[in-house]
Amino acid sequence: MTASSTRRTTAVHSRLAAVGAIAVAGALLLTGCGDQTNDSGSDSTDTPSASAAPLADKLPKEIRDAGVIKVGSDIAYAPVEFKDSSGKTVGIDPDLAAAMGKQLGVTFEFENGTFDTLITGLRSDRYDIAMSAMTDTKDRQEGVDSDTGKKVGEGVDFVDYFTAGVSIYTKKGDDQGIKSWSDLCGKKIVVQRGTVSEDLAKAESKKCTGGKTIAIEAFDNDQQAQTRLRAGGADAGSSDFPVAAYAVKTSGGGNDFQLVGEQVEAAPYGIAVAKNDTQLRDALKAALDAIIANGEYDKIITKWGVADGAVKEATINGGK
Structure with a gap:
């Protein structure tokens, strides 16, 4: 979800060709998603095998030992993240997280929250990361309120993975x-x-x-x-x-x-990470780059009909 109108506005032609593929995914996963924001439950991606995870040693020890990355997310934003008819969290972000988890040897556990409280939850250590179609902006990087222009926190770092x-x-x-x-x-x-x-x-x-x-x-x-x-x-x-x-x-x-x-x-979606969690940030970037290189990233983005938003590599703090 994008936020901050302070960055440069760039017109982009509507990519209606992508809509057909989105419709296919929708037919398979259509749920009539209602207001799920107050659902306090959480969902985990499939638990990977730590022994088969090539990038596990890049994670902070406490996360590697726990085997879980806690993800703050507004799970009512189809097709990026939403609940399917069985109540499972599905979408672009959960699929990417599952693929990254295989590289890192951990489970990404999605926890539901309202979008405008996710960074606060990150600051208070409720979540390890926020992954929720969140646009990487300079204001968020610097902890500035986009309405008032005043600094309200230390800001976050972003690992950018998509453009919308x-x-x-x-x-x-x-x-x-x-x-x-x-x-x-x-x-x-x-x-x-x-x-x-x-x-x-x-x-x-x-x-x-x-x-x-x-x-x-x-x-x-x-x-x-x-x-x-x-x-x-x-x-x-x-x-x-x-x-x-x-x-x-x-x-x-x-x-x-x-x-x-x-x-x-048009601007990048980013995974938000606390400023002091540079090791976690860099591990996430390495995992994203790995799934881009091995083709899993393209398969996921294409599955959801949004291939035009794909990136060639993960970047840190690329938002304007």
């Missing part, structure tokens, strides 16, 4: 002339709290003229925002492209929503 832009979607057949962010003046948009969609809406509202503004309704998770739009409580919604595309192809059998306009704010 932000999209607008409307009810199907009812785009009300919305083709870009500037068309939202005088209209209402629903978003997830703490994301770049919310930041963009706030920034665009300030540019509106003629006494018009953009009415913004923010929710704890994206599923709640989709429900509001589906019920006619708003004119448009916005979220990261993979999530918006998945909603368009799966909600109501593909009859609820449509994408409008182009993606903007």
